[in-house]
Amino acid sequence: MNLDELYQEVILDHYKRPRGVGLREPFEGESHQVNPTCGDEITLRVHVEGGKVADVSYENVGCSISKASASVLYELVNGSTVDDALARLAEFTELMNSKGQDEGDEETLEDAVAFAGVSKYPMRVKCALLGWMAFKDALVRAEASIPGRTDAA
Amino acid sequence: MDAATKLDVEAIRADFPILRRMIGDKPLAYLDSAATSQKPVQVVEAMRRFTEHSNANISRSVHTLGSEATEAYEGARAKVAAFIGAPSADEVVFTKNSTEAINLMAYAFQNAALDPAADPRFKIGPGDEIVVTEMEHHANLIPWQQLALRTGATLKWIGITDHGRLDLESVPEVITERCKIVSFTAVANLLGTVNPTSQITARAREVGALVGLDASQSVPHIPVDVAELGVDFIAFTGHKMLGPTGIGVLWAKADLLDAMPPFLTGGSMIKTVTMERTTFAPAPAKFEAGTPPIAEAVGLAAAVDYLDKLGMENVRAHEKELAGYMLERLETVDGLTVIGPRVPIGRSATVSFTFADVHPHDVGQILDAEGIAVRVGHHCAKPTCDRFGVNATTRASGYVYNTHEEIDRLVEALAQVRKVFG
Numbered sequence A: 001m002n003l004d005e006l007y008q009e010v011i012l013d014h015y016k017r018p019r020g021v022g023l024r025e026p027f028e029g030e031s032h033q034v035n036p037t038c039g040d041e042i043t044l045r046v047h048v049e050g051g052k053v054a055d056v057s058y059e060n061v062g063c064s065i066s067k068a069s070a071s072v073l074y075e076l077v078n079g080s081t082v083d084d085a086l087a088r089l090a091e092f093t094e095l096m097n098s099k100g101q102d103e104g105d106e107e108t109l110e111d112a113v114a115f116a117g118v119s120k121y122p123m124r125v126k127c128a129l130l131g132w133m134a135f136k137d138a139l140v141r142a143e144a145s146i147p148g149r150t151d152a153a
Numbered sequence B: 001m002d003a004a005t006k007l008d009v010e011a012i013r014a015d016f017p018i019l020r021r022m023i024g025d026k027p028l029a030y031l032d033s034a035a036t037s038q039k040p041v042q043v044v045e046a047m048r049r050f051t052e053h054s055n056a057n058i059s060r061s062v063h064t065l066g067s068e069a070t071e072a073y074e075g076a077r078a079k080v081a082a083f084i085g086a087p088s089a090d091e092v093v094f095t096k097n098s099t100e101a102i103n104l105m106a107y108a109f110q111n112a113a114l115d116p117a118a119d120p121r122f123k124i125g126p127g128d129e130i131v132v133t134e135m136e137h138h139a140n141l142i143p144w145q146q147l148a149l150r151t152g153a154t155l156k157w158i159g160i161t162d163h164g165r166l167d168l169e170s171v172p173e174v175i176t177e178r179c180k181i182v183s184f185t186a187v188a189n190l191l192g193t194v195n196p197t198s199q200i201t202a203r204a205r206e207v208g209a210l211v212g213l214d215a216s217q218s219v220p221h222i223p224v225d226v227a228e229l230g231v232d233f234i235a236f237t238g239h240k241m242l243g244p245t246g247i248g249v250l251w252a253k254a255d256l257l258d259a260m261p262p263f264l265t266g267g268s269m270i271k272t273v274t275m276e277r278t279t280f281a282p283a284p285a286k287f288e289a290g291t292p293p294i295a296e297a298v299g300l301a302a303a304v305d306y307l308d309k310l311g312m313e314n315v316r317a318h319e320k321e322l323a324g325y326m327l328e329r330l331e332t333v334d335g336l337t338v339i340g341p342r343v344p345i346g347r348s349a350t351v352s353f354t355f356a357d358v359h360p361h362d363v364g365q366i367l368d369a370e371g372i373a374v375r376v377g378h379h380c381a382k383p384t385c386d387r388f389g390v391n392a393t394t395r396a397s398g399y400v401y402n403t404h405e406e407i408d409r410l411v412e413a414l415a416q417v418r419k420v421f422g
């Protein structure tokens, strides 16, 4: 079992120094997600402005994989367009479901490619996806709450 | 003779092929028997022999295989009854697992609530009380919680002290004249606490409540005699006592089983059937609708034989010694906090802990890389976690085949965890 593959330097760094952590105002959508098998939790908020993800803020408890993944998510989608963020979400989800067959595209996924190794550990994939599920849900809620945006996507 | 030497652990280990497995390039150290135990060749072999040689449905045919299968299944029932000191094999009901056994009890109350002719002991409604403890596995919490919600009864519980023991002082206050049923765990699966039962059962008797035990973590590890315990029912599960998955046991006193409405209905549990009505077979058949786990019963009987041969007193002594060693060694690990009793008295060889602020998932992953299997998470005891202000713990649990060397490896591997996350 190659632990270095799972606990990459990049992952440990995001775990120890999470970016963008904390719940902030304003926000239009908020989501709370729980991993029922281990009790990991995240509350995540999305602030959307002019077709852009103007802020992603979050509080979480969990393992290194779930915490690092939320931090990487923040870096990747904060300030990007909603469409780009959704594309990253799809890409990261696909990477996590690749069972170690996919390396991920560093051009688009940046630090998130470090999670490629996690996809070989079925018990940990859910940890890695927890924050992303919250982001997806919060974004849907944000879109629904903003007049005129619901049909724009 | 030293109690711990009464089990020949090396000889026992030779009966468990899985213990020779390598995890990567490390030998497996299996410290997760509280979740499920491993099975000796004797169990696997008994099931294989039955399946290859005698497989048939039970109680339905006059052919040779049918009668061999019936004999094997009923023989397993008798063996289990003797193992727990039940006065009659008819008091042993085979279920799928502990969870189903406890639900069977809870549904007896719920079904009785709909039946005007039901036995008053099972009548429950607003104003009545159900008592559990704060250290239950969800299997002995949620069925009672849902029963309370559906019938309007009130669920109450006995709390936990900071030392991980039941708050027995509160017993007279929690168990009142309104109480109809007390169901509590004999040994807690997260904390490892072995609960004294006499005070709670005595109080339940005093107020006229039924009283039962979740014995899932006691029957595999300590001698259990239902007559001595003086309770009305106990539930346990085959896969935690060297037996297969798919079979569990509800033991209940004969007069209770007689009075209880059935849980699942269908084939094999009837006396007569018309299009309008059915009369039910006497217990245990009344509670065993459909084709039961026959090969699994054979496996469970082999597991009981195996434990009987070891001697449950010896098993207890081995695990008491192991618990002492686990606590002693784990307490030396810097940053490690045991959740549960910290002395090996009234305690099983199941030790939960937190480790600095490293999440149990990460601890478990690194231990796995060292070949060490522990359980991480909330262990189906979320209220217990809440009580101690933790989201999850790492839990190491020992059984008849575990050695000091495996505990040493666990302690060494924790240093590795620190290296990665320190």
Ligand SMILES: Cc1ncc(COP(=O)(O)O)c(C=O)c1O
Residues within 6 Å of the ligand: B034, B035, B097, B098, B099, B100, B137, B139, B140, B185, B187, B188, B189, B214, B216, B217, B237, B248, B380
């Ligand atoms: C104390 C206790 N009760 C009940 C159960 C449930 O056992 P099963 O899942 O076999 O029904 C367990 C095991 O997980 C347990 O430890």
